[in-house]
Amino acid sequence: MHPLRYHAQQLYMDDQPLDDIAERFGTPCYVYSELFLRERYHAFAHALGTNTLTCYAVKANGNLQLLRLLASWGAGFDIVSGGELARVLRAGGDPGKIVFSGVGKSRAEIRAALEAGIFCLNVESAAELERIAQIAAELGVQAPVALRVNPDVDPGTHQYIATGLKESKFGIPLAAAASLYRQAALWPSVKFIGIAAHIGSQLIDLQPLGAAAARLRALYEELQREGMRLQHLDLGGGVGIRYQDEVAPSPADYAAVLDTALAGLPVRRVVELGRALVGNAGVLLTRVEYWKENEGKHFCVVDAGMNDLLRPSLYGAWHTIWPLRQKDLPMRYCDVVGPVCESGDFFAKNRPLASVPPGSCLAILGAGAYGFAMSSQYNSRPRAAEVLVTGGQVQLIRRRETLADLLAAEEGL
Numbered sequence: 001m002h003p004l005r006y007h008a009q010q011l012y013m014d015d016q017p018l019d020d021i022a023e024r025f026g027t028p029c030y031v032y033s034e035l036f037l038r039e040r041y042h043a044f045a046h047a048l049g050t051n052t053l054t055c056y057a058v059k060a061n062g063n064l065q066l067l068r069l070l071a072s073w074g075a076g077f078d079i080v081s082g083g084e085l086a087r088v089l090r091a092g093g094d095p096g097k098i099v100f101s102g103v104g105k106s107r108a109e110i111r112a113a114l115e116a117g118i119f120c121l122n123v124e125s126a127a128e129l130e131r132i133a134q135i136a137a138e139l140g141v142q143a144p145v146a147l148r149v150n151p152d153v154d155p156g157t158h159q160y161i162a163t164g165l166k167e168s169k170f171g172i173p174l175a176a177a178a179s180l181y182r183q184a185a186l187w188p189s190v191k192f193i194g195i196a197a198h199i200g201s202q203l204i205d206l207q208p209l210g211a212a213a214a215r216l217r218a219l220y221e222e223l224q225r226e227g228m229r230l231q232h233l234d235l236g237g238g239v240g241i242r243y244q245d246e247v248a249p250s251p252a253d254y255a256a257v258l259d260t261a262l263a264g265l266p267v268r269r270v271v272e273l274g275r276a277l278v279g280n281a282g283v284l285l286t287r288v289e290y291w292k293e294n295e296g297k298h299f300c301v302v303d304a305g306m307n308d309l310l311r312p313s314l315y316g317a318w319h320t321i322w323p324l325r326q327k328d329l330p331m332r333y334c335d336v337v338g339p340v341c342e343s344g345d346f347f348a349k350n351r352p353l354a355s356v357p358p359g360s361c362l363a364i365l366g367a368g369a370y371g372f373a374m375s376s377q378y379n380s381r382p383r384a385a386e387v388l389v390t391g392g393q394v395q396l397i398r399r400r401e402t403l404a405d406l407l408a409a410e411e412g413l
Ligand code: LLP
Pocket: 057, 060, 078, 101, 102, 161, 163, 198, 200, 201, 202, 236, 237, 238, 239, 272, 273, 274, 275, 276, 311, 315, 369, 370
């Protein structure tokens, strides 16, 4: 479920005491388990089988060292920007296993993707398809594309991360997609190779995903009857994980949903998993600065803020919080809050927490996905360090930003 355990009152990630990591690298600090990430990747890749291209959604956590590991294990990559393309290429990712999603691809991004020779561009509108066709013609190549359709299913998740409903900005309505496939089938500079969808994130019930896959299948069969030969269906990402008490789908559950919906269909499958691979591989370490009490309400003020981990502020997301030592101290109900000047700067509300002394550290769990990736320098706070626990060793994989980093892009202009 996650790579953490207490031993003699100390919290370990794999075989490493997290308190030592907090001392050595300072706080706030993200720490990831290579072992856990590797097990999750292989569990999904194995359950889905060789007929599936298992891509990692880089947006969840784009750290170069994590991308290098995933590339070495054979993963494909789902990217959403030229920046993510650059990261994957730098990490040694195979361009032939990259899918490019995203609703607003710029000319420069499309050009870079075509020049790199990526596997597929997932197209979000007729206008974008025209732009891709034009750039491919200029480059003298044929662009491999899938239309990202909007299957109009309710994924039953937080409204900010539901993407497959008809009122959302994502994808092309099913009926419109069918006519766009027909209309552009003979354009010389694009080649339709698949159909794509992504209905939302943190799905605990996979039924909606099965329903979406069935709708993609129906579209595939309709186009096939008309003579169009597509090679893959891309089901996006979205497999949920346990943050609190959710019963998250296993790799086998996920594979079974796709197997059932797509049984007998002669196509390759593509998936784009982010959170399910890296979410529970990571924690955010933070130090208690102060305890304060206002009108009987307790606040635990820590040195990480919403700029480091935005999910509680933005989605009201739950992250479990454990002390790195002394977990048996009496509990105190408190809000765990950061130093940023916003009332929304909190990690937990009215949560029982061991009353550890100031100076001691806490781990915020489930922070591997959309943690560092969504962090910012808001309030002029340098971004946190990132550390990898890897087979008996601890490795810095992103140094803590400095005050000089904060100023660098504005000085000497
Ligand atoms: N593919 C596409 C086209 C996506 O838009 C996403 C996520 C994924 C794959 C990966 O989804 P995953 O397997 O990680 O659920 N910041 C939010 C999550 C936003 C997800 C956006 N799209 C959060 O912290 O919960």
